[in-house]
Amino acid sequence: MPRIAELPTKLIAGLALALIGLSIAAPLAQAQESSDSAPEYAPTMLILDASGSMQRPDPAGTMMDAAKTAVRTFAGAAPAESKVGLTVYGTGTGNAEADKPAGCRDVQVLHKPDTLDSAALISAVDGIKASGWTPMGTALRQAAAALPDSGPRSIVLVSDGDDTCSPPDPCEVARELKQQGVDLVMHAIGFAVDGKARAQLTCMAQATGGTYTDAADGPALERTLPRVTAAALRNYKAAGTPITGTPTYDNAPVxxxxxxxxxxxxxxxxxYAVDVPDGATAYFSGTISFPRLPDISSTEDMNVLNVRVYGRDGRDCNEFVFEQVTSSSDGAALTVAETFDGATEKRADDGSGADKCRGGGRYYFAPTWATVSHGVPERLPIELLVGIEPAATDPGPIAVAPPTAFTEPTGPGTPVVGGGSFNVATELDGSGRYTDTLQPGEFVFYRVPLDWGQGLAYRVQYGANGGRGVENISNIQTAVYSPSREEIDLDTGAYTGTDRMLPSNGAFATVPIRYNNRTSDVLDTRKEAVAGSYYIAVKVGSTAAEGEKHPVPIRLDLTVGGTREDGPSYSSGVANGIFGENAMTQAVGSPSAGGPAADTVVVEAAGEGGTADSGSSTSVIAVAVAGVVLCGTLIGWVAVRRRRR
Known part of the structure; x- marks a missing residue:
């Protein structure tokens, strides 16, 4: 826990979470309250087959009963912020030949893809009666039309057979949507289907960059639908307060x-301009998420993002960092991060001009999309993170070298659904075993809060998925990132459908988090110098060949070790700083004025309306912890990072 001046021990303990490491509390919390900048899940439409064949028997009763149960299970577990709609076909007619003309137009949007209303969604699905035909192509068009006009969108289709109403052919409809540039991914679930239906559903999914999954019976569908739908919601959604950078430094926004x-x-x-106080450290990062693109060769599939720092009067400070990613077409997110400590150095004032990159003042951070892969849009959203860490008057304990020891957990594990972007990374609740399921071409994010003195160690087990041969070969990857989006470690390998562990040497581990780690002789250890959320990214790349796509079960074993300890003492608070002082103000009491003792620092929440009571302080703490978004980015097939000064 960080300290401000000489806070008494009890007060420090009470503020531990509010002052935890690298948290952008107030500005991020305000941004997340705005509908324009809040991290969002991809709006998703469920399409349920309610044709007459869904009346076939199943262990759950009928296949329609099983589908309803699966939707109820999903609705009860889906994130409250997600946007989920429901489309159904086959409910308005019989399935006799005389019913076909009307039955092939029988598509209804029962629930629009608005913010999740679990009760309404369950009520809508409970009222479905299966009886009619199977107009999948028409249903796909109407479901896509009911989704928002722009941004990532998803469809999850559950069907027990192939389309019985062509034209339109559902696979051609899927291709048309993709050719129109619609940012839509469709995932298909075949519910006890035959080979013909499986081929058609697979074609639809692959045409949009989605996945196909088999569900042999009702219990399998109940397990599969929530997983596949959660993956659909995981499409990356950029977030932040709108800002417009400039081509030159002199009129850059602050x-x-x-x-x-x-x-x-x-x-x-x-x-972009950032005012950095004397003695402070500045953090700056930019993240671009690339769209999923088909048929891009490896030689055309690389992007590079870099950032350069300029000082007063636009002087180049010789601070340059770049990141590159291949296999961008998998939908990779690429982050470049700069930790700038020039303001911690004293000005030279020797006439050389070097003083313009030292000491406090206005600095300029300039990201560049330097290398561009084939087929990507001309412009893409970029998330920008800015943080200021004030000068430390007492940096706390010395740096330590021994990494956190990994202890293998036992038991089957706790099911989790990783987030589709850094903004919605799923928090892992300390040491333990966690399980998830990834589709080929998908990567997900988890976050692990670490206090001062704590560290983490983890490994990922990729389980067997029943796939065989070259059609199932894909690249797998895991990486761990600091709160400021700097990559700490990364490992990659090939997955062939059988068990595989990453990292291949056993486990990734950080050292206990201490301020003084930034002075370590070990480069990666320097990145483990701030408390806050550390991020674990896990990826399953697209398979090497076309064909049936099998989901990949993963098991993440995590150890959070070390003993919480005091962090650094900071010289002063910084408005909207990154260590919690952005939500705090300090007032030194005077005994003569009837206030607290002179050596006591009173810390109050500085929200609208003045001083906060303990309840509102708790709210600030909750926001500070829940709102952390300084995070790492999962890269594509191979990621290489270089730092040059």
């Missing part, structure tokens, strides 16, 4: 600590 959202064009550079 960014205070927080998360921002801009766009960046191919080969373009944009500038």
């Amino acid at each position: 960014a205070t600590p927080g998360q921002y959202l801009d766009t960046l064009g191919q080969k373009e550079t944009r500038h």
Whole structure:
């Protein structure tokens, strides 16, 4: 826990969470309250087959009964912020030949893809009666039309057979949507289907970059539907307060600590100004998420993002960092992060001009999309994170070298659903075993809060999925990131459908988090110098060949070790800073004035309306912990990071 001046021990303990490591509390919390900048899940439409064949018997009663149970299970577990709709076909007619003309137009949007209303969704599905035909192509068009006009969108289709109403052919409809540039991914679940239906559903899913999954019976569907739908919701959604960077430094917008959202064009550079107090450390990062694209060769599938720092009067400070990612067409998210400590150095004042990159003042951070892969849009959203860490008057304990020891957990594990972007990464509740299921071409994020003195160690087990041969070969990857989006460690390998563990050498581990780690001789250890959320990213790449796609079960074994300890003492609070002081103000009491003792620092929540009571302080703490978004990015097939000064 960080300390401000000489806070008494009890007060420090009471503020431990509010002052935890690298948290962008107030500005991020305010941004997340805005509908324009809040991290969002991809709006998703469920399409349920209610044709007459769904009246076939199943262990759950009928197949329709099983589908309803699966939807209820999903609705009870889906994130409250998600947007889920329901479309159904086959409920309005019989399935006799005389019913076909009307039955092939029988598609109804029962629930629009608005913010999740579990009760309404369950009520809508409970009223479904299966009886008619199977107009899948028409249902796909109407479901896509009911989704928002822009941004990532998803469809999850559950069917027990192939389309009985062509034209339109459902696979051609899926191709048309993709050719129109609709940012839509469709996942299909075959419910006890035959080979013909499986081929058609697979074609539809693959045409949009989605996945096909088999569910042999009702219990299997109940397990599968929530997993597949959760994956559909995981599409990356950029978030932040809108900002517009400039081509040159001299009129760049001034960014205070927080998360921002801009766009960046191919080969373009944009500038942002940040006022860095004397002695403070500045954190700046940019993240671009690339769209999933089919049929991109490996030689055309690389992007590079870099950032350069400029000082007063636009002087180049020789601070340059770049990140590159291949297999961007898998939908990779690429982050470049800069930790700038020039303001911690004293100005030279020797006439050389070097003083313009030292000491407190206005600095400029300039990201560039330097290398561009084939087929990507001309402009893409870029998330920008800005943080300010004040000078430390007492940095706390010395740096330590021994990494956190990994202890293998026991038991079957706790099911979790990883987040589709850094903004919605799923928090892992300390040491333990966690299980998830990834589709080929998908990567997910988890976060692990670490206090001062704590560290983590983990490994990922990719389980067998029944796939065989070259059609099932894909690249797998895991990486761990600091709160400031700097990659700490990464490992990658090939997956062939059989068990495989990453990292291959046993486990990734951080050292106990201490401020003084930034002075370590070990480069990666320097990144483990701030408390906050550390991020674990897990990826399953697209399979090497076309064919049936099998979901991959993963098991994440995690150890959180070390003993919580005091962090650094900071010289002062910084408005909208990154260590919790953005939500706090300090007032030194005077005994003569009837206030607290002179050596006591009173810390109050500085929200609208003045001093906060203990309840509102708790709210600030909750926001500080829940709102952390300084996070890492999962890269594509191979990611290489280089730092040059």
